[in-house]
Every structure is written in structure tokens, then in C-alpha cells.
Amino acid sequence: MSSTKPPGGTRDFLPDEIRRREHVVGVVRRVYERYGFEPLETPAFENIETLLGKYGDEGNKLIFKILKRGEHASSGEADLALRYDLTVPLARVVAQYQNELPKFFKRYQIQPVWRADRPAKGRFREFYQCDIDSIGSTSPVVEAEQLSAVSEVLTTLGFGDFTIQLNHRVLLSAMLEAADVPAARHGEALVAIDKLDKIGKDGVAKELVARGISDASSVACLDALDSVPAFEQLIATHEKGLAARAELDRILSLVAATAAAQHVSFVPRLARGLSYYTGAIMEISVPDLAGSLGGGGRYDNLVGMFLGRDVPACGFSLGLERIIVVMTERGMFPASVAGSNADAMVTLWNDGSLSDALSLAGELRRGGVRVDVYPEADKLGKQFKYAASRNVPFVAIVGDDERANGTVSVKDLRSGEQHAMPRGDVAAFILRTSTSRTTGTP
Amino acid sequence: MSSTKPPGGTRDFLPDEIRRREHVVGVVRRVYERYGFEPLETPAFENIETLLGKYGDEGNKLIFKILKRGEHASSGEADLALRYDLTVPLARVVAQYQNELPKFFKRYQIQPVWRADRPAKGRFREFYQCDIDSIGSTSPVVEAEQLSAVSEVLTTLGFGDFTIQLNHRVLLSAMLEAADVPAARHGEALVAIDKLDKIGKDGVAKELVARGISDASSVACLDALDSVPAFEQLIATHEKGLAARAELDRILSLVAATAAAQHVSFVPRLARGLSYYTGAIMEISVPDLAGSLGGGGRYDNLVGMFLGRDVPACGFSLGLERIIVVMTERGMFPASVAGSNADAMVTLWNDGSLSDALSLAGELRRGGVRVDVYPEADKLGKQFKYAASRNVPFVAIVGDDERANGTVSVKDLRSGEQHAMPRGDVAAFILRTSTSRTTGTP
Numbered sequence: 001m002s003s004t005k006p007p008g009g010t011r012d013f014l015p016d017e018i019r020r021r022e023h024v025v026g027v028v029r030r031v032y033e034r035y036g037f038e039p040l041e042t043p044a045f046e047n048i049e050t051l052l053g054k055y056g057d058e059g060n061k062l063i064f065k066i067l068k069r070g071e072h073a074s075s076g077e078a079d080l081a082l083r084y085d086l087t088v089p090l091a092r093v094v095a096q097y098q099n100e101l102p103k104f105f106k107r108y109q110i111q112p113v114w115r116a117d118r119p120a121k122g123r124f125r126e127f128y129q130c131d132i133d134s135i136g137s138t139s140p141v142v143e144a145e146q147l148s149a150v151s152e153v154l155t156t157l158g159f160g161d162f163t164i165q166l167n168h169r170v171l172l173s174a175m176l177e178a179a180d181v182p183a184a185r186h187g188e189a190l191v192a193i194d195k196l197d198k199i200g201k202d203g204v205a206k207e208l209v210a211r212g213i214s215d216a217s218s219v220a221c222l223d224a225l226d227s228v229p230a231f232e233q234l235i236a237t238h239e240k241g242l243a244a245r246a247e248l249d250r251i252l253s254l255v256a257a258t259a260a261a262q263h264v265s266f267v268p269r270l271a272r273g274l275s276y277y278t279g280a281i282m283e284i285s286v287p288d289l290a291g292s293l294g295g296g297g298r299y300d301n302l303v304g305m306f307l308g309r310d311v312p313a314c315g316f317s318l319g320l321e322r323i324i325v326v327m328t329e330r331g332m333f334p335a336s337v338a339g340s341n342a343d344a345m346v347t348l349w350n351d352g353s354l355s356d357a358l359s360l361a362g363e364l365r366r367g368g369v370r371v372d373v374y375p376e377a378d379k380l381g382k383q384f385k386y387a388a389s390r391n392v393p394f395v396a397i398v399g400d401d402e403r404a405n406g407t408v409s410v411k412d413l414r415s416g417e418q419h420a421m422p423r424g425d426v427a428a429f430i431l432r433t434s435t436s437r438t439t440g441t442p
Numbered sequence: 443m444s445s446t447k448p449p450g451g452t453r454d455f456l457p458d459e460i461r462r463r464e465h466v467v468g469v470v471r472r473v474y475e476r477y478g479f480e481p482l483e484t485p486a487f488e489n490i491e492t493l494l495g496k497y498g499d500e501g502n503k504l505i506f507k508i509l510k511r512g513e514h515a516s517s518g519e520a521d522l523a524l525r526y527d528l529t530v531p532l533a534r535v536v537a538q539y540q541n542e543l544p545k546f547f548k549r550y551q552i553q554p555v556w557r558a559d560r561p562a563k564g565r566f567r568e569f570y571q572c573d574i575d576s577i578g579s580t581s582p583v584v585e586a587e588q589l590s591a592v593s594e595v596l597t598t599l600g601f602g603d604f605t606i607q608l609n610h611r612v613l614l615s616a617m618l619e620a621a622d623v624p625a626a627r628h629g630e631a632l633v634a635i636d637k638l639d640k641i642g643k644d645g646v647a648k649e650l651v652a653r654g655i656s657d658a659s660s661v662a663c664l665d666a667l668d669s670v671p672a673f674e675q676l677i678a679t680h681e682k683g684l685a686a687r688a689e690l691d692r693i694l695s696l697v698a699a700t701a702a703a704q705h706v707s708f709v710p711r712l713a714r715g716l717s718y719y720t721g722a723i724m725e726i727s728v729p730d731l732a733g734s735l736g737g738g739g740r741y742d743n744l745v746g747m748f749l750g751r752d753v754p755a756c757g758f759s760l761g762l763e764r765i766i767v768v769m770t771e772r773g774m775f776p777a778s779v780a781g782s783n784a785d786a787m788v789t790l791w792n793d794g795s796l797s798d799a800l801s802l803a804g805e806l807r808r809g810g811v812r813v814d815v816y817p818e819a820d821k822l823g824k825q826f827k828y829a830a831s832r833n834v835p836f837v838a839i840v841g842d843d844e845r846a847n848g849t850v851s852v853k854d855l856r857s858g859e860q861h862a863m864p865r866g867d868v869a870a871f872i873l874r875t876s877t878s879r880t881t882g883t884p
Contacts, residue, residue, distance in 0.1 A: 002491045004538040004748045007522055010485035012535055014542065015549070018481040034807045036784040036814030039460040043452035043568050044486060044524075044554060045506075047445065064487075067507045067520055069558035076518020078509055080449055082486075093454055096446035100456065102832055104817055106783070107457070112486060116511035126485050137817040141796055145815060148804065257797040258804055306446050341548070342478040354583060355699040362590065362700055365476045372478030373587060375546055375579040390544055 009117065009125030016338060021128075023337045024323055025110055027156050028130050032108040035149040037132050040107040042089035044114075045080040052081070054088050054305075056275075062115045082114040086131045087302065087315065094135055095306035105135040110320075124321065130294075133315035135303055140250045143280050143298065146316045147251075148258030150284065150294065153318065155259065158332045162286050162293065164260060165267035168248050169277045169297070171231075174241025175268070178234045179220035181213055187275060189213060189221070194271035196225065224268065231268040244279075251280060276302045282316065289326050294318040340391035342372035343434050344410075347383045347397050356398055360408065360423070364396070367427025388413045394430050451559065451567030458780060463570075465779045466765055467552055469598050470572050474550040477591040479574050482549040484531035487522040494523070496530050496747075498717075504557045524556040528573045529744065529757065536577055537748035547577040552762075566763065572736075575757035577745055582692045585722050585740065588758045589693075590700030592726065592736065595760065597701065600774045604728050604735065606702060607709035610690050611719045611739070613673075616683025617710070620676045621662035623655055629717060631655060631663070636713035638667065666710065673710040686721075693722055718744045724758065731768050736760040782833035784814035785876045786852075789825045789839050798840055802850065802865070806838070809869025830855045836872050 006012050013021065029039075051063055065078035083089060086109045094101065110130045117123055132149065134142045147164060154162050172193075176186050192207035199207075201222050208218040224234040235241035248266055255264045264282075272281045272295060279298030286293060296316030304311035327333055346361045348354060354377070361371045372392060374383045380397065387395045397409040408426050411418040412433065421429060448454050455463065471481075493505055507520035525531060528551045536543065552572045559565055574591065576584045589606060596604050614635075618628050634649035641649075643664050650660040666676040677683035690708055697706045706724075714723045714737060721740030728735060738758030746753035769775055788803045790796060796819070803813045814834060816825045822839065829837045839851040850868050853860040854875065863871060 002489065002748075004534045006485050006534075006538075007487060007489050010487070012485070012538070013481075013483040014535075014539065015480035015482065018483055022481070034810075034812050036787075036812060038457035038783045039455075039464070040457065041455040041460055043448050043454070044556065045449060045452070045568075047449050050445075061511075064511070064522075065509045066524070067509060067518070069503075069506075076509070080506075082508070092446045092448075093456075096448075096454070097456065103828065106814070114486065126487075134817070139817040141790070141800070141815060141817040144800060145803075145817075148800070152807075254797055254800055257800040341480045345478075348583070355696055358583070358586060358590070358696055358699040361587075365594075370476050370478060372548070373583060375576070375581040375583040375587075386545065 007125070009119030009123070011124070011126070015341065019337050019339055020324060020328070020333055021320070023333060024157060024320060024327070025130070028110065028153050028318065028320075029108070031149060031153045031156060032132055034152075035106075035132075035145060037106045037108040037149070040090070040093065040109045041111060042083065042086075042093060042109070044112075045082050046089060046092070048078055048081040050081075050092060051084055051088060055084060059084065062117055064114050064116050083111070084115060085113055086111065086129050086317075087133070090131075090133055090135075091303045092306050094303050094311065098307065101135075103136050106132070107135075108132045122321075122325070128320040130318040130320050131315055133303075133313060135311060135313050138300070138312045140247065140254055140280075142314045143251045143282070144254035144258055144260075146296065146314060147255055147260040147264055147282065150316050150318065151258070151260035151263055154284070154293070154323075157323065157327065159286065159326075162263055162284050164264040165270040165283045165285070166248065166251065166264050167267055167270040167272075167281050168244040169279060169281055170240055170244035171235065171248070171268070172271060174235045174238040174244065175221060175224055175231065178238050178241070179217045179224070181217045181221070185211060185213055190271045191273065193221070193225065193269065194273050196269050196271075228266060228268060248280065272297060280314070284318075286326060288329070289322065291322070292319070293322055293326070338391075340393070342370045342390070342392045344369055344394040344396055344430050345372045345374060345383070345387040345390075345392045347380060347387075347395050348374050348377040349380075349397070349399050351377050353377070353398060353403070356403060360396060360398060360426075363423070364427045364430070367431070369427050369430050384411070384413065393434055396426060449567070451561030451565070453566070453568070457783065461779050461781055462766060462770070462775055463762070465775060466599060466762060466769070467572070470552065470595050470760065470762075471550070473591055473595045473598060474574055476594075477548075477574075477587060479548045479550040479591070482532070482535065482551045483553060484525065484528075484535060484551070486554075487524050488531060488534070490520055490523040492523075492534060493526055493530060497526060501526065504559055506556050506558050525553070526557060527555055528553065528571050528759075529575070532573075532575055532577075533745045533747050536745050536753065540749065543577075545578050548574070549577075550574045564763075564767070570762040572760040572762050573757055575745075575755060577753060577755050580742070580754045582689065582696055582722075584756045585693045585724070586696035586700055586702075588738065588756060589697055589702040589706055589724060592758050592760065593700070593702035593705055596726070596735070596765075599765065599769065601728060601768075604705055604726050606706040607712040607725045607727070608690065608693065608706050609709055609712040609714075609723050610686040611721060611723055612682055612686035613677065613690070613710070614713060616677045616680040616686065617663060617666055617673065620680050620683070621659045621666070623659045623663070627653060627655055632713045633715065635663070635667065635711065636715050638711050638713075670708060670710060690722065714739060722756070726760075728768060730771070731764065733764070734761070735764055735768070780833075782835070784812045784832070784834045786811055786836040786838055786872050787814045787816055787825070787829040787832075787834045789822060789829075789837050790816050790819040791822075791839070791841050793819050795819075795840060795845070798845065802838060802840060802868075805865070806869045806872070809873070811869050811872050826853070826855065835876055838868060 064082040066080040068077045068079040112128050188211045192204050205218050224231045276299045277297040278300045281297035283295035284293045298314040300312045301310050303313040346357045361373050364371045395411050407420045408423050409420045506524040508522040510519045510521040554570050630653045634646050638646050647660050666673045718741045719739040720742045723739035725737035726735045740756040742754045745755040788799045803815050806813045837853050849862045850865050851862045
């Protein structure tokens, strides 16, 4: 007998967990739709050459590869690979459908990705990404709208205390140049600086020196990253840096008119790990979570990789799993989300009443009630107990008396109260009295 | 430059296509929830030994195998495999969480599955299955409820003309026994009989004889399959057959009290290909589609395979892709589903008006309007043209006059009419006048 656990690093989602996930995904979709983003879905796997070489050496190793079908299976040749992120598939889609897609293509995509990481607590091999990307414009309206949309998602979910850090890749380059870090070391320097919150100033200083950056440069950078005035002083004569600073200011002034207004600030130390950013970078965090709830930025050279020309692009990725972790720890899910599988359960009186029970279930469902039917004629007490164990608030009973009168007895399992009422009134009574309807499902 | 097409047998879903799919999936979920089915999701891949050997030799060949990570990648060793259907994962889940799941577990699951078939027109390597399964009861209430739920899904989607064929595996065995088909040939005989609608009586007769079944047996079967009275006559003295017939009658009498009432009939020739059915079998079809829109049946020995004991189970699978094909061909999608990405687009008057445009967009969104913002200050005519090309019905303009007055000009791009109105009235005006809101998204 093989193991019945899901594979390492993956999860089965039982009903209650799905209801929590759907509550979050429902809010994400609703808000993104209200911002004019459109849904996109791509296949779970891509041709292997589409993915290889796109995520660096480390990424390459984490790509799940699928054996070629049929006679080639024994050779170990792989021709397909599981989706590793939502950005490379987007780039492929932009190239493939360039004549069908609008000039300004704004899409959201909420799909799982797979990474062959070693499974660990909180690190999954299958997890969902929720991305928005705006393709085709370099306007700061794009960044402001994305920050507003993401803020509205979090606010709608009940987060009030999130902060969004904003920075600009060109500003960081300007700082490194002004601090005399050689151009060839910029990438490594950013990787080290990105760890500032984790390993502190001393830790980063050590890493910078270990990467062959001089003490003086290291000190200059770390001083500048301490405060906005220090940072601005260091780049005060750097032309490109000043232009990037002006761009950030335009974004910040637009943000002031949006839902993100109270949350965004310029933070020079924000670096973000990914190498492909070319402009604004942004990251969301909450006090009680190490790491971020999401992040993004402008990356004007990536989406065009399959087209052979640059295409302006800016994106933001929300971490669904982390949002759910924080919401669960804080008890942020509305009571209605936990819910039950039904608002009412129709009991079975005896074998002769099965048809009538199904009729009643049909009437209640047409009235908008979610109805389960106990499948087997059995002792009523046992049926009540089953409904209660399933958190179903009401049971409907049609015994011989009720059938003769055209009534139904409705028992509220929370209060224990039982009322007989005309059959036609039951649906409205249950909807009016029920307080445990799930709202996460459309 | 590698190809930008999705891999053979898979599809990219652009926004309009997703809206159609979500319309269907939304109805399916809403109806199944109303019947007390609960959502379940399982990982895209399983440990390879969970899947191998579960689908027969043909199935084994069609399982996508994933290379083991890390140093083993070069050996061609596969340790994971992509989900091939939703039934084996359900069986694993029932075994793994037997102490958490209710006695009568009713779940729906709508997820993609992958099969390494040769891609062909209408045959995909990635496609969605929509399954309901009821675990834990042998009551005919289970079949009746499933048939009712499936009928309500189709009726809600706008199908009026579907028929559901109902039969029973034990009845077919009884027929084969009564016709003196040797027990060892029953499986093959059913595979041949399942082709009756495709290849006709003569074709099946040839196949039966080719499989070593006597002419007399073949004729006896084919005559019995011609009509219900002929069938009943053949099994008139077969005890198990009569018991199965009585079971079907109980299901049919319960069905009469449900939404499936007008659609279901006993059809002796229905065989269904899968070997694991043990009781009632059912299949839905519409006149203009060869093949079925879905099917299912009772399979009391399969779900318990990981538990080592039988567990009663009955399931029905709807073919999402086929439903969409028929609905598209018949033009059954409501106009609102095609939709656009927004109800209104806020235009940009000039660079100085960007903040105000974002404020207006925020106000309208809070009023429930889906709003796109043109990202760059440009000629108004060009912005109108863009909105029209995106099927956005309204554009909002705040020029210098409007800003001075606290008004907004709203242009209906369908009629060409333009009205100035107080800023606070715009959202309500657009919601009232718009007729192209999508309803597929929650």
C-alpha cells in the first residue's frame, strides 16, 4: 500500500481551507477587475526551452521537467517543464498574440507554479501566485494604479497596517556609482544590500567587502541607505539618479490621489533580489511577518524577450500563501467563511418519504437555500447529530403529520427550537434566520 | 528564438475565453454548492506509484512523468506524475483524512488533468474535469441527487434538450449471462457493446464474434438491447438482474421528484467504457454532439483501494470543454459574458490632470464601477477610439471647465451622446445605463 499523503511540498485542500482561499482569491479578482485588469491563464507546462535559461542557474535547477512521451520515456529526455512563474508565460503570450492584445494590456493571473525546492516548513513545491502586470506604457500612472489596486486588495481583506516601500533601480545604481562601486560588482552589491533587514549593517558590510568592494565604498553606501537625506546627498550630482528621483516623486504624487496614499514611502534600502527590474521597485510588508506579502516593479526589458524588442512592463505579485498565513494567525477570516456545506439538511422520515424529501430539497434550493439531504432513512436523532457535526444550522423534518398538513417542521440546531410552518415559508425562514452562510463562493 | 505557441495539446486562455469558462464554472459551483457538495483540491502531481497501475496499460502510457529533482535528473528516474483524473486523488484523500471527513462525504472538484495523448482537433493534453462524488452511502438517494444536480447545471446554463441515459452494470452482466456469454468475456463484450451508437448492430456483432463470442449469444444480446421489453424478457428469470432492475426503478421513481425528471430514461444499450462501475451508470447527451456531455455511475470498489476495504461511491463527471464547445456553437452565452474589461475608462486631459483622473477612478470604483484609466496624456479622440476598440461603453472626461465646475462629462461610446453631470452622480449613471457588465466574475 503506497503512502496516502500528498507528495512532499504539496497540499490537499479540504473544504474549509478552500473556502478560506476562495475568500481571498475572490477579493483579489473583484478588486483587480474593478481596476480594469483582465484574466489570463496559461498551461501548467511549457516547452522546456521556453523556461530553461530564464531564471538563472539556481532557477534552472528548480524547474520540474517532464519526460517526453512514448518511446522516448526510457531515454530520460524531457521536452516539457512545469510553470515556474507567471512572468515568462506572460512574455510568451504577449509575443504570440501581439495582434490580438490591446496596446495597453493589463492582465491578472492567479495560478499555481511549481518549484523543485527541498520541502520545508512554509516552503512549498506547489503554490499559487497572484500577479498583475501592465504592458505597453512607461507612464507613472501604471505604478500608481498598481499600488492602489494592491492596497485596495489588502484593505478589503481587513489589513490596515501594511506599509509599501518604494525605490528605483536606477537610484540604486546611481548610489553605487557615486560610492565608486565598480559597475561589474553592482549586481552582487544589490544582492548583499537586499539582506540589510535580515543581517544588519555589519553583516552587509562584511558581504560587500567579501565581494571585493572597498571599505570606503561600502561605508558610503551604508551611510546613504540610513536615511533619505543622506541618500539624496550622495547622488546630488548624479544626473540619471536625479531623473530617477524625479520619476519616483511623480509616482508618489500620483499615489497620494489613490487608495495607497497612506501606505507608500520612499525607502532607499529596498533593493529586491530579482535582477530584471529597470525602474521603480516596491514591496509590501506587515509588522508581524518577516519577509514581504508581495512585491513588484518595472521591468522594461523582459516581456519583449520573445519579441526581440523591449516592451515597457510593470508588475506586482501578491503572496497568496503568506496572506492566508497572516490572516489565519490574526483570525481575520469572517465567521461566514468557515461556514458549513449547507444551510439546511432535509431528514429522511422513512423509506416511503424519500421522494417527498427530494421534492422539498428541490423547493428549498430553488428558494436559494444550500441543502443537503441525509441519504438513508435512519433514526431522526442520529440524523440531527450528523447535521450538527457538520455545522448545518437547520434540519427540515416532514413526518406523517406534517405531510398530511402540508407543513414542515424546522429545527434550529443551535438553539434547539423547532417550529412547524407552511412548506412555502421554509426557504425564506431559513435564509432570514441563518447566520452562517458562506460568502466566499460566487 | 523558440516558438511562442503553447505546447501541443494545451491552450492559452485569453480574457474573453476565460470569461466564458468562468461563466460555466460559476454555474457548476453554485449549483453543486446548493446541493451540499463541498470543494476539494489536490496537487497537480502525485507520487508516481499512486497513479501507476490504476488506469490500465493504455492509461499508464498516457501518464505524464516528472523527473526526480537534483542529481537524479540525468538518470531519467521519475518520482512524480501529473494528475490523470480526479478519482484516484479522491480515493487517496478519503484514505488519508478518513477521521476528518464526514461519514457521507460529498465533494466537487474542478481542476485540470493531463494526458500524454497525441494532440488532435478537440483532444487536449490539458483539460478540466468537473466531478461530483458521494462517498459512504449505497442509497438510491445518491444517484437521484446527482442526476438532479447535473440536470440543474445544464438547465441553468440554458440546455433544454439534454437526455440522460440510465442503466446498471449488474443488469448488463445479467444479460450477458442470460445470453450465455462466458464470464471471462464479459469485459470485452461490454467494450464492444459500448460502441453500438458508433458502429451499429452489425459492427458490434462482428466485434463480439471476433472476441470469441458465439453467434447465438451475440444475436441474443443485440436483440435484447433493441428495446426495454426485449431486454426484460431475456433477464426475466435472472435473480441478480431482477434485483438490479428493482434498484433502477427505485432510482427512477426518486428522479421523478427532482429536476432530472423529464430527462432520464432506462436505456439497456448504455454500457460506458470504464471497467470500475458496479451499479447504476448514467450518461448525458444532446442531439447535436456526438459523444456525451458527461457521465458517471456507482463504483463501490474503487475509492477504498487505498484503505484496503470497499467504500460505497457514486460519481458524475461533466465535460467542461464539450459544454463550452456546444454553448459556443449554439450561441448560448449571454451577451454580458463576452463583456469588456471595464464599464468606463477615465481619459487623461493633460499631464497636470493625472492625479485628478486617478481620484475620479477611485471614486467610481468605490461606487462599484469597473474602471480603466488611459495611462498616458494623449489626444482625446485617440483615447475614445481606444476605449471603443476595447468595448468599454463609457468614457469620463474631466477637462478644465469640468474641473472648475466640479462636473464630469460622460460620453456613451455606443450612442455618441455626451452629458455633463455632477461628479457624485457618475457612478450611478454608468451602472444604470451600462448593459455590458460581466456577470461571470464574482
